[in-house]
Amino acid sequence: MSDRAPDGGTAPDVADDGATGQRGHDDPLVVVEGLRTHYESERLVGGKPVKAVDGVSVEIGRGETFGIVGESGCGKTTLGRSILRLEDVDGGRVSFDGTDVTTLGRRDLKAWRRNAQMVYQNPTSSINERMTVGEIVREPLDIHDWGTPGERRERVSDLLDRVGLRPEHYYRYPHQFSGGQRQRVGALDVSVQAKILNLLADLQAEFDLTYMLIAHDLSVVRHICDRVGVMYLGKLMEVGPTKQLFESPANPYTRSLLSAIPQPDPDAGADRITLRGTPPNPRDPPSGCVFSTRCPFKIRPAEHGDLTDEQWAAIEAFRGVIRERDQARVTVLERLKARLGIDDRFTPIDEIASELLDPVSFPDPVEGTLEEATALVADGNVPAARDRLREAFGGVCEAEAPEHHGIADGQVSRCHRHRPEYEEPGASRDDSGTPPLE
Amino acid sequence: MTGPLLEVENLRTTFVTDQETIRAVDGVSFSVAPRHTLGLVGESGSGKSVTARSILGLIDDPGRIHPDSAIRYHRPAFVQRIAREYPDRVRWVDGDGDADRDGSHDGNAFVTIEAGDGEGTSLTVDRGSVDLVAAPENVVQSVRGGEIAMVFQDALGSLNPVYTVGNQLRELLGIHRGLRGGAATEAAAELLESVGIPDPKRRLKEYPHQFSGGMQQRATIALALACDPSVLLCDEPTTALDVTIQAQILELLARLQRERDLSIVFITHDMGVIAQIADSVAVMYAGEVVERASVGRLFDHPKHPYTQGLLRSIPGLTGEVDRLPTIEGSVPTPNEPPTDCRYAPRCPKAFDECKMIHPEHVPAEEPAGSEGTGADGTDGTEGTHVDETDGTAERSEDAAERTGDAAEHTVACLLYPDAEPLEERLRTHRQRGDLGTAPDAAGADAADGDATEGER
Numbered sequence: 015m016s017d018r019a020p021d022g023g024t025a026p027d028v029a030d031d032g033a034t035g036q037r038g039h040d041d042p043l044v045v046v047e048g049l050r051t052h053y054e055s056e057r058l059v060g061g062k063p064v065k066a067v068d069g070v071s072v073e074i075g076r077g078e079t080f081g082i083v084g085e086s087g088c089g090k091t092t093l094g095r096s097i098l099r100l101e102d103v104d105g106g107r108v109s110f111d112g113t114d115v116t117t118l119g120r121r122d123l124k125a126w127r128r129n130a131q132m133v134y135q136n137p138t139s140s141i142n143e144r145m146t147v148g149e150i151v152r153e154p155l156d157i158h159d160w161g162t163p164g165e166r167r168e169r170v171s172d173l174l175d176r177v178g179l180r181p182e183h184y185y186r187y188p189h190q191f192s193g194g195q196r197q198r199v200g201a202l203d204v205s206v207q208a209k210i211l212n213l214l215a216d217l218q219a220e221f222d223l224t225y226m227l228i229a230h231d232l233s234v235v236r237h238i239c240d241r242v243g244v245m246y247l248g249k250l251m252e253v254g255p256t257k258q259l260f261e262s263p264a265n266p267y268t269r270s271l272l273s274a275i276p277q278p279d280p281d282a283g284a285d286r287i288t289l290r291g292t293p294p295n296p297r298d299p300p301s302g303c304v305f306s307t308r309c310p311f312k313i314r315p316a317e318h319g320d321l322t323d324e325q326w327a328a329i330e331a332f333r334g335v336i337r338e339r340d341q342a343r344v345t346v347l348e349r350l351k352a353r354l355g356i357d358d359r360f361t362p363i364d365e366i367a368s369e370l371l372d373p374v375s376f377p378d379p380v381e382g383t384l385e386e387a388t389a390l391v392a393d394g395n396v397p398a399a400r401d402r403l404r405e406a407f408g409g410v411c412e413a414e415a416p417e418h419h420g421i422a423d424g425q426v427s428r429c430h431r432h433r434p435e436y437e438e439p440g441a442s443r444d445d446s447g448t449p450p451l452e
Numbered sequence: 453m454t455g456p457l458l459e460v461e462n463l464r465t466t467f468v469t470d471q472e473t474i475r476a477v478d479g480v481s482f483s484v485a486p487r488h489t490l491g492l493v494g495e496s497g498s499g500k501s502v503t504a505r506s507i508l509g510l511i512d513d514p515g516r517i518h519p520d521s522a523i524r525y526h527r528p529a530f531v532q533r534i535a536r537e538y539p540d541r542v543r544w545v546d547g548d549g550d551a552d553r554d555g556s557h558d559g560n561a562f563v564t565i566e567a568g569d570g571e572g573t574s575l576t577v578d579r580g581s582v583d584l585v586a587a588p589e590n591v592v593q594s595v596r597g598g599e600i601a602m603v604f605q606d607a608l609g610s611l612n613p614v615y616t617v618g619n620q621l622r623e624l625l626g627i628h629r630g631l632r633g634g635a636a637t638e639a640a641a642e643l644l645e646s647v648g649i650p651d652p653k654r655r656l657k658e659y660p661h662q663f664s665g666g667m668q669q670r671a672t673i674a675l676a677l678a679c680d681p682s683v684l685l686c687d688e689p690t691t692a693l694d695v696t697i698q699a700q701i702l703e704l705l706a707r708l709q710r711e712r713d714l715s716i717v718f719i720t721h722d723m724g725v726i727a728q729i730a731d732s733v734a735v736m737y738a739g740e741v742v743e744r745a746s747v748g749r750l751f752d753h754p755k756h757p758y759t760q761g762l763l764r765s766i767p768g769l770t771g772e773v774d775r776l777p778t779i780e781g782s783v784p785t786p787n788e789p790p791t792d793c794r795y796a797p798r799c800p801k802a803f804d805e806c807k808m809i810h811p812e813h814v815p816a817e818e819p820a821g822s823e824g825t826g827a828d829g830t831d832g833t834e835g836t837h838v839d840e841t842d843g844t845a846e847r848s849e850d851a852a853e854r855t856g857d858a859a860e861h862t863v864a865c866l867l868y869p870d871a872e873p874l875e876e877r878l879r880t881h882r883q884r885g886d887l888g889t890a891p892d893a894a895g896a897d898a899a900d901g902d903a904t905e906g907e908r
Contacts, residue, residue: 085694086665230694233766274699276724278766280747288703289696292664335651366651 042073043224044097044130049106051089051096064296066092068248069106079218079225081239081256083232083271087293089248090228097226098130099123214238232275236260241424244268247296247304254425264419264427266311266439291334298341301404302412303430307337311439313430315409318380328374332384333403335366340396363391380406455579456483457526457715458507458600458683464518465499465506475786476502476515478739481813484683487709489716491730491747493723493762497783498736500719504685507717508602509584509592517585524564524581527682530599532577534591535563539572562586598628601676605688607668610675611660617644617671618656624678643674646711648704666697670704677708684708687719702729723766727751735759738794739786745816745861755816755863757801793866805878806866812884813862814869 051067066089074080082090095101097108099115108115115126215238217223229235235242236256243253244267252265263269273287289308294300300307314326321329367388376384383406390399404412410430419432431439465477477499484490492500506517525531535542543561565580584592604610612620621640625631631639637656644652647670655663663671669689676684686705690698706729709716718729726733726747733750735743735758743756754760784794793799796806866881 085696232695270696274695276695276698276702276722276728278723278727278751278763280727280751282727286699288699292666292697293694331650338651339654 041076043076043078043111044074044226045107045109046070046072046074046097047107047109049093049096049108050104051092051101052104062297065089065248065299066296067096067103070245070248070250071106072243072250072253074224074226075240077218077222077224078241079227079239081227081229081235081242082245083229083235083242084245085230085271085293087247087296088245089296090230090245093245094226094228098127232260232272244271247294247299249304249428251305251429252425252427254421254427255423258422258425262422264421264425264432264439265429266309266431267305268427269439270308270310290330295341300412302408302410302414303416303428306408306411307334309411311429311431312411313409313436315407318407320377321380325374325376325380328371329380329384329403329407332367332370332387333400333407335370336387336391336396336400336403339391340400363388383407455526457486458717459483459522459524459526459581460503460507461522461524463503463506463521463523465502465511465521466516466518468514468516472787475739475789477506478786478790480734480736480739480741482734482741482744484715484717485731486682486715487713488731489709489718489729491726491733492717492719492736493721493726493733494736495721495762495783497738497785499739500736501687503736504602504687504717504719507584507685508596508600509589510596510602519585521585523584525584525595525599525683526579526581527599528577528579530595531563531565531580531582532568532575534582534587535565535568535577535580536573536575538563538588538591539575544568560586562588562591598679599681600683600685601679601681602685602687603669603672603676603689605691607665607672607689607692608660610672611668613660616657616659617663620675621656621678624675628679640678643677644671646677646708647671647674648700649674665693666700669693669697669701673701673704673708677712680712681714683715683717685717685719688721689718690725691720691722698725705729723751723763735762738783740790740794740864741813742795742865743816743861743863744813749816749861753816753861755861755868756795756865757799757867758795761798761800793864801867803866805874809866809878809881810885811864811866812881813864814880814884816861816863816868 049067049070050065052063052065054063068089070089070093072080082093084090092101096103097115099108099118103116106116110126110129113122113126115123118126214225218225225238227235227239239256241254242256242259244251244259244265246267252259252263252268254264259268260272263272270287270289274289287310289310291308294304294307303309306312314321367384371384383402387399387402390396390402414430416428416430416432418426418428421427421432429439430436460483461481463477463480464475467474467476480499480503482490482492492503494500502511502515505511506521507523511517541561542563542565544565546566562583563580564583565577567579568575568577570576582591582595584595611617615623618637618640621643622631622636625636625639629639637653640656641652644655649655649667649670655667660668660671673689684705689705690701693701702725705716705718708714716729718726720726730747732746733744734741735750735756737758743750743754743759745753745755750759751763754763784797786794790810792808793802793806793811796802799806866877869877869880872880
């Protein structure tokens with residue numbers, strides 16, 4: 015049960031995901047409620063939409079620096095674009111200083127985008143090829159009517175100088191820069207990166223800016239952000255004040271993500287969590303919790319409480335193969351060929367099963383279920399095999415989507431383990447999370 | 453095998469253009485022991501990638517590897533094979549590095565045998581090396597194919613988009629191991645499985661774009677392993693990947709190293725990755741190695757002001773600090789022979805002499821705890837290493853001494869050896885510089901002329 019009841023006062027189209035949990039600021043400038051952005055399937059029939067952003071709620075305070083982190087494909091960039099309404103949203107609300115920007119007309123929208131600027135991570139695509147570098151850097155100053163034109167130019171030279179570019183670069187076009195020089199605007203090397211971060215901090219102090227920083231580099235986020243949100247497959251898994259989130263992450267995904275950062279300390283890393291597998295296909299997200307296919311802290315169903323880590327690892331590896339096949343088997347023709355046995359694209363499932371499951375012995379009922387599933391795959395009915403295995407081994411994590419639970423002041427996390435009947439992620443470490451793959 | 457497997461000595465790779473000669477790699481030396489990982493770290497523009505490409509002979513015009521450079525590959529079986537193929541380009545040396553056996557053709561020899569027996573097709577080699585700088589192109593090519601393989605940052609770019617992953621693996625297996633048909637398919641599937649790609653037979657029939665980023669990098673590692681190499685050069689292989697995938701790839705490399713007795717040269721700008729994967733580290737700056745140490749020593753007792761700066765500017769490490777310490781300025785493009793410290797313009801500890809004397813590698817002193825011995829102890833250590841960066845004659849011998857864990861900690865900075873008074877230190881660096889660069893200075897004049905003709 016959630017410590018914080020979902021906010022009853024929000025608009026009806028707002029997803030029920032404990033929106034109040036993210037209220038981290040007395041004076042919110044940007045309020046995002048139940049935001050959903052889905053991309054339609056390219057296929058005509060039977061395609062599922064990609065839920066790039068799926069019910070995200072967040073508040074960003076005036077003058078605050080809010081970080082969104084997550085791995086590629088988690089929807090963090092789409093979230094940023096949706097907030098700027100560079101994407102058509104499918105549900106939810108974004109309000110800026112009290113105004114709902116999801117309903118803005120063209121003109122007002124333009125004004126909103128002027129107030130909210132996006133700085134991209136990719137140096138080449140973020141630079142407008144038809145503006146000189148000086149113009150690009152001066153643009154925000156112009157918008158803010160900062161000083162006189164002469165002062166602005168001086169300021170720009172000063173800023174360029176700080177990131178290691180010389181004043182004569184002012185009149186150059188971006189394509190006249192080397193890759194390395196361009197990166198200086200996009201920041202790659204640590205020493206340059208540090209300069210950019212300091213620059214951002216200076217600008218914030220000077221212009222009273224509010225930042226939403228979208229990044230995959232967690233150490234950068236840790237350094238610069240007041241609060242951080244962690245995204246996985248379109249969902250906000252955890253939000254909290256930066257220090258708290260980094261020092262005592264509650265959500266299994268946050269824990270895994272933080273533990274994966276290589277520490278500049280040769281003695282660190284003994285208890286590193288290495289996630290199994292790759293992030294799931296967003297077109298076919300896992301049922302229940304989106305992180306359930308890779309979670310090292312996944313709750314095992316009580317009826318299988320006696321299975322060892324080794325047995326679980328084998329079962330999860332077997333399920334992984336079947337899940338991937340279910341997703342890979344795309345066309346009707348291929349399905350037909352497989353059924354007729356003329357497709358040699360797949361290793362026969364018996365072979366996979368014997369490779370993954372034979373080295374481990376299972377109690378009879380488990381063995382029976384695994385054989386059942388193997389037979390279903392052999393018959394060409396991969397989805398049924400997948401369902402059968404989920405029923406038997408999925409547990410609560412694959413059956414229900416977890417709610418946001420309040421952890422500490424301002425820290426919320428979306429995980430079944432926060433429910434009183436389960437152990438907290440920190441207390442129980444499921445080592446089947448360490449790889450069958452590696 | 454007790455010595456290093458791969459040894460790079462005084463490597464100098466230049467790019468000659470109309471306006472200037474870019475000295476992308478300028479006198480780099482390091483060695484890699486069998487089954488060890490050397491981390492090559494530095495900012496972009498420091499010459500890390502050019503170093504790796506030089507080892508594989510992948511330097512295209514207008515790039516040149518200076519003929520005084522040496523890249524020695526030591527695997528005895530390979531040295532033996534090449535020695536049999538090129539009997540008149542073998543030179544025998546005894547333990548002191550002096551020419552041995554009558555009739556040695558020192559002039560154009562590129563194979564060195566230190567311990568071996570026999571002649572012609574019955575020649576056996578227990579210890580020796582092939583110098584890849586002096587070797588003909590087809591020898592370098594066979595090293596590239598079967599001895600040293602490379603993994604690049606851009607995984608998708610190193611895979612051919614129009615062939616399935618299986619086709620690409622089978623082709624390589626055919627070339628390098630003579631496998632065809634079903635045997636090649638089996639071997640290809642095994643390779644994919646060994647790099648942690650589940651359901652490998654299905655994956656063999658897929659195209660690179662159907663793989664996720666992490667899986668693509670696994671596939672390129674599988675391709676690199678297809679020729680069963682002894683050395684893997686990894687050029688920022690995880691930089692483009694997410695952290696959880698990066699962690700998987702780093703674990704994979706560590707496992708493959710154990711299983712296949714691989715030596716790894718790992719290039720990165722990420723000190724965190726270095727800390728996790730490397731046994732020893734060479735820190736590069738503007739084409740030069742400025743500090744060399746075991747990974748533990750480097751992180752616990754960084755000596756060079758540049759290394760110290762790099763470690764300090766990692767965000768997150770410094771915790772609560774509001775402003776990140778930065779290294780002002782950026783890496784210069786080296787286009788003149790070094791007559792000063794290239795880091796001096798950015799160095800917070802620079803003094804006048806830094807602009808006049810080129811710092812040479814000297815031993816870094818013992819860690820603070822064990823420093824009781826004082827100047828005498830330091831002098832003693834130094835005595836044994838003094839020849840290391842000396843003239844060419846005694847190099848191989850000294851190099852043999854600094855093998856194994858490469859635990860020796862050296863730093864190229866005028867602040868060291870810091871037990872010595874300033875005048876003494878300056879004299880040490882000057883002396884070593886004179887000895888070390890004398891032949892190079894002559895070569896440098898002719899670098900863009902005939903001297904390099906005929907070299908690859």
